[in-house]
Amino acid sequence: MSTRHLADLPSRIESDPFCAARRVDPYWEGMFATGSSDGWVSASQHRRAPASQMRWSGIPTRYVTGQEEALKEMRTNRHRPSILAALGAVSSWRTVTREQLACIAGSRVMGNTYPAALSAPFSAGLLAHGYVSAGMNRLAPASQRMSMWTVGDQIDAYAQYRKSLTFAEHIAITGGQDWNSEHRFDRHNVLTTELALRVAEFCDVATVLGEKQVSLASLLAASGLQAQQADLGRRADAGIVRRDGLVIALETTASVGEAFRRKMAKWVQILQRHPTYELPLVVLVVDVSTPSQATSAAAKNTANFEIQAAIREAVRDYPGTSLNRTASRLGMVSWADWFPGPHEVSSSFEELTASFLARGTDDGEEGWRPVRLLDENELHYREGSADAGETIAMNARILAGSPYWLRPGTVPRTDQYLLDQVDGNRIDALTDPSLPDRMTGPGFTQPVAGRKWRRLVSVAPTPEFLTDA
Template identity: 75%
Template sequence: MTSRALDELPSRNPTGAFRATDRADPYWGGMFATGISDGWVSASQHRRATPEQKRWSGVPASFVTDPADALAQMRTNRHRPSILGALGAVASWRTITREQLAAITGSAVMARTYPKSLSAPFSAGLLAHGHVSAGMNRLAPARDRMSMWAVGDQIDAYARYRKSLTFAEHVAVTGGQGWDAEHRFDRHNVLTTELALRVAEYCDVATVLGEKQMALPALLAAAGIEAAQADLGRKPDAGIVRRDGLVIAVETTASVGRGFRGKVAKWAQILQRHPTYELPLVVLVVDASTPSQATSAAAKNTTTAEIQAAIREAVRDYPGTALNRTADRIGMVPWPTWFPAPHEATAGFLDLTASFLARGHGRDEGWRQMRLLDPGEMPYREGTTAAGETIATNARLLAATPHWLRTGTVPRTDQYLVDQASASDIEVLSSPRVPDRMTGPGFTQSVAGRKWRHMIRLDRTHRESAA
């Protein structure tokens, strides 16, 4: 299949910072020798280090401040948009490169190795910083080496920081969920983030979602279904939302073992239990085995064959029904099929063409190509543009959503709080004022609201006087 350079493709982010053509290619660039990087440094580690170790770390001495002072600074408006953007990005995508952070936030400053705006959250333990330590990146000068961000080691620090956030800001960072750290599979997370960013930039989709927003119980709850006990911890690595509301759950893997086969079997069981009219979900496995494997036909075939075997076994055990074939809802694609060379993409990427078992389509074995973004080839009869727009509208509240997808209307989070306080009958609250502390592409008044006005009290005395 012929390929084109990414800079030749129409971009939905034509003027933004660090588009896909500007970022280092994490797959073909050989940035990761293994799945986990060894270059992570937290502020607490830096404080305990010897002077020599601090010098080796490359972290500027001025970048690490007292944690109490750092939290105090974070409660001010200084660097607030950058801090919220970074925290939201790492919370959702787990591990991101500095260039990916710049792309998500729309701020080129974020692509610096140690941006001044992130000193406070790093010092408070909310962020951890690491250098990619493989390939040519290992030999580059410290200021030029590709680096990454993830959630820091002081999880309880967010609870203290949360007290200074508006409800809209808290939702922007966490999606209304808890603050946790799950980032130790660096290559996996960075590749998943890169795929989602490329889909968001070049494909006709409603939005993309990180792992934090893709929990199966939440997806089922949207359809009014209570998740089974065994499904409570189930979530894919990312989500791609089609215009009609169909969600493509992305599972990225570089190897196949017992755990992966069990995961695929579990997804097949879930898809058999819930047809698309209940759970509008399709699972896509992305084979992200290393580039050295991809250039070796034997190794590539082995990885691909093992993934296909896992899908075949899962479909055999959980085939579904004639109107809900599991084989039609679990597919796979090797990374080089979409991106055969650095900063290049095939036509198959633009419509997300992937391989699905041909079972039930005139053949019992074999694989067929299906375009996931084509409703004719991947039908979702219950889908509507309104359904896709609803998900996209909610996703605009999230700092983890790429900035060019955040423009447009958003839900009234302030009205949600008024309703929860049973105060919707107070006329003065019909258009409440909340602090606007964010700037940047698509992330200003649409998220945080308008400027400070007089604060509205919801105590009993005020409500009685208003009545």
């Protein structure tokens, strides 16, 4: 199996200082020693801190303003596209490094430690800022230390900010779901985001989706089905959408315990209950145990063994049917299999080759077989079509958390959706959809000069049905 540098792969990003080959490698360069980071600071904490401690946060004094003042500023058009990009990124991916945020938004400025555009959402409590405090990073000068963004601690502030957003902007940030904070495992989130960005940059996929968009309820709703009550909160860590509409749900894990085994058993139960024509889903477990474990033969074998054992046990208890074998819908791969060294990539990554149980196939009843997940002949999805993949990609284009190079193209008519909800069939919608600035361009960060009005619906002369009364 050949290995190349990320810079040698053909990239879908034309010009970006924060493409994968230039970003810090969060796995091999020791950004995280454990699953969580202790370097988070919110504006509310900064305001409460004594003056003698504020300087240790690293936050410039003028960066933090009052919450009401910040919300007032956010209701203007100043830095509006950049704010949408940042809020959409943390909403979809939970935790992003500043380099990942710059890559998603397509903006050099967002790669700065404290970009001016994010002062207002940080001060309002919608964003929290943190430094990676592990390894060599903690010894670097503050200006060069890797930092991260996530959802802030003032969840209620979004309800106030929401009043100043168009419907399209609200959907761009949240995807129509609640604004909430769940960033407990920073290493897990950053590695998941990094993997999705690398897939979006180098692989031939329709789109990638953050955790918020890969819920079981949403996937089943596309087939007109409802998730069971116990499964309403179930979601994968991220999703990769194939061109034919098949969703590869990523489950990243650094350790295997009883909770992980229960999770695998639950996923296999769901896969057995819903064939691909109801749930176009394949689950891929990605082993992201620390590099020290990956380079230790004993630890690596133990991690692989435990993941394989959990999958074997789940598939044994819920094998599915001859036309819907759960063994063919649950696979595994390790980070080191695809990325064997810092900024290195193996040939197996381009087609997303992973290991699946050979049970029930011509290869035999035991053992593991390699499967190229992006090969539609090797991992067949009978109900797939180019239209199915394009539909998901089209919906993802309006999300601010989607990588900027995946956003150009046809987008849904969000203005028409509002008219449909109020039975406004006799009102002409806008000729062009109402979208946030630069929604389909290279990013959300082009400044808006002066006042720019956003219309949701343009009504011509008063319709007769309104004047008849």
